[in-house]
Amino acid sequence: MANRRIAAETALYLYGISKSSRAKAASIASEGIDGVHPVQSLACEDFICWVSSVDAASFSRAISSNMENLEWLALHGVRHQKIVAEIAARNTVVPARFGTIFSSEATLFKNVRARRTALEKVFAKISDAEEWGVKVFAEQARAPQPAERVRSGKDYLQLKAARLKKRPERDNSGLQELAAELEKIAIDSAPTGKVSGTQQDLLWQATFLVPRSRHGQWNQALKEFVKKWRGKRRIEVNGPWPPYSFVADAE
Amino acid sequence: MAPGPRIPLLQMQNDFESVILARHGEEDVSLLDILDHVLNAGVVIHGSLVISLAGVDLVYLGVNVVLTSIETALRNIEPGPEAKRSLR
Numbered sequence: 535m536a537n538r539r540i541a542a543e544t545a546l547y548l549y550g551i552s553k554s555s556r557a558k559a560a561s562i563a564s565e566g567i568d569g570v571h572p573v574q575s576l577a578c579e580d581f582i583c584w585v586s587s588v589d590a591a592s593f594s595r596a597i598s599s600n601m602e603n604l605e606w607l608a609l610h611g612v613r614h615q616k617i618v619a620e621i622a623a624r625n626t627v628v629p630a631r632f633g634t635i636f637s638s639e640a641t642l643f644k645n646v647r648a649r650r651t652a653l654e655k656v657f658a659k660i661s662d663a664e665e666w667g668v669k670v671f672a673e674q675a676r677a678p679q680p681a682e683r684v685r686s687g688k689d690y691l692q693l694k695a696a697r698l699k700k701r702p703e704r705d706n707s708g709l710q711e712l713a714a715e716l717e718k719i720a721i722d723s724a725p726t727g728k729v730s731g732t733q734q735d736l737l738w739q740a741t742f743l744v745p746r747s748r749h750g751q752w753n754q755a756l757k758e759f760v761k762k763w764r765g766k767r768r769i770e771v772n773g774p775w776p777p778y779s780f781v782a783d784a785e
Numbered sequence: 786m787a788p789g790p791r792i793p794l795l796q797m798q799n800d801f802e803s804v805i806l807a808r809h810g811e812e813d814v815s816l817l818d819i820l821d822h823v824l825n826a827g828v829v830i831h832g833s834l835v836i837s838l839a840g841v842d843l844v845y846l847g848v849n850v851v852l853t854s855i856e857t858a859l860r861n862i863e864p865g866p867e868a869k870r871s872l873r
Contacts, residue, residue, distance in 0.1 A: 608816055611823045618823075632823050667818060726825050730817035741825065772818045779825040 545590035546642055548634045549573065549617050550776070552582045552625035553657060560624055564616045568593060573617055578643045581653065584621050585642070588635065597633050622776040626661045628653060628784050629776045649784060656784040662746050663721055664774035668756070669730075669739040670709060671768045708763070709738045715755045720744050724779040737767070743780045 547567045554577055562573035566586030576583045600606035614632050621627045636642040646653070717723050720742035727739045744752050760769050 607820065611820050612816070615819050615823050665822065667822065724825065726821050728824060729820040733817070741822065772822075775822045778822045 543590050544587045545593065546585040546636045546639065547588045547593070548630040548636060548642065549584040549586075549614065550621055550627040550629040551646060551653060552584070552621065552627045554580055554582045555625075562617060562620050564613070564620055566617070567610055567613050569613065576639060576642070578646045579650070581646055582625070583642055583646060584617070584627070585636075586617075590635075590637065594635065597635075618776045618778075626657060627776055628656050628660070628781045629778050652784050656781050659721065659783070660743065660777040660780060663743050663777065664746060665741055665777045665779055666744050666752070666771060666773035667726060667739065667741045667775065668712075668716065669727075669733075669770040669772075670712065670737045670763075671733075671770065672705070672735045672737055673763075673766055673768045674735065704737070705766075706737065708759075712759050713738070713740060715759070716740075716742055716752070719748050719752050719755060722780050726779060741775075741779045743777055 549567075561575075562584070564573065565571075566573050566588070568586070568588050571587040573584060573586045576585060596606070600610075611632060618627065618629045622629075636645065713723075722743040724741050724743075726741040727736075730736075731739070742752075756769060756771060763769070
């Protein structure tokens with residue numbers, strides 16, 4: 535396969551890999567990770583690699599200097615997600631890690647060919663399934679405290695200590711049951727929450743790979759826990775996500 | 786630290802009567818969720834997926850290190866003893 539000539543200073547940012555189908559790969563409307571270059575689909579044997587060009591030097595510099603910059607990470611993480619979600623809406627896609635860059639089409643294709651068997655295995659696992667995140671929060675009565683007069687620093691500290699004492703004990707009962715119920719329905723589950731794990735009142739969270747065919751069953755199971763825990767706990771469900779958390783076997 | 790740009794909510798499903806999505810301010814929480822999921826694909830570093838730039842192979846950046854510093858940043862936004870006891 536003839537490799538397109540890529541200018542020396544240009545690299546390819548990889549969003550994910552899908553299987554090629556007879557239909558021409560639909561184009562992606564969202565701008566690429568750099569906000570400038572369009573997303574392209576490159577055929578490599580039976581696969582389609584979804585990429586966009588980035589300036590090799592400046593983008594790699596940007597990644598390495600901004601991975602701890604929440605604002606930069608937010609902007610680029612969201613662009614990454616928008617594009618992968620758009621691809622996933624029409625194809626089964628194995629999402630690439632955030633920040634995966636190849637120096638040329640040739641190195642990308644070499645990498646894809648080398649992982650061919652592993653990729654096929656992952657496609658079999660994730661086809662017709664979606665990733666869903668589930669979070670359980672304690673719903674404690676957070677009635678607004680009556681305003682108390684604070685006249686000194688000591689008053690303030692005493693008030694604060696009294697409030698801390700009133701805080702109810704953490705209650706983990708039943709969380710295992712929820713996890714077990716959801717695991718029965720899902721193909722796989724994975725821990726999550728590296729970023730949001732510090733949210734207030736969060737008791738538990740995990741992410742699940744759920745077959746589309748069992749979506750009704752999945753909703754039903756969640757609804758039962760919502761009902762059971764009404765007033766005590768709140769369940770948040772987020773998704774559907776591309777199967778980010780379930781593609782490690784492709785590596 | 787500012788939570789970053791305003792994020793459009795993704796295709797969120799909300800057909801549970803009392804499932805509340807993003808109560809603490811939609812943009813912020815969905816942003817956290819986005820980063821949770823997007824970066825979950827990069828948490829385990831095998832070094833097998835290599836960023837190859839200008840002929841030099843750079844092992845994928847240390848996402849674990851990165852996330853630790855984000856957690857610290859978030860803790861500063863939303864401090865609270867419960868938050869630190871969160872199950873992982």
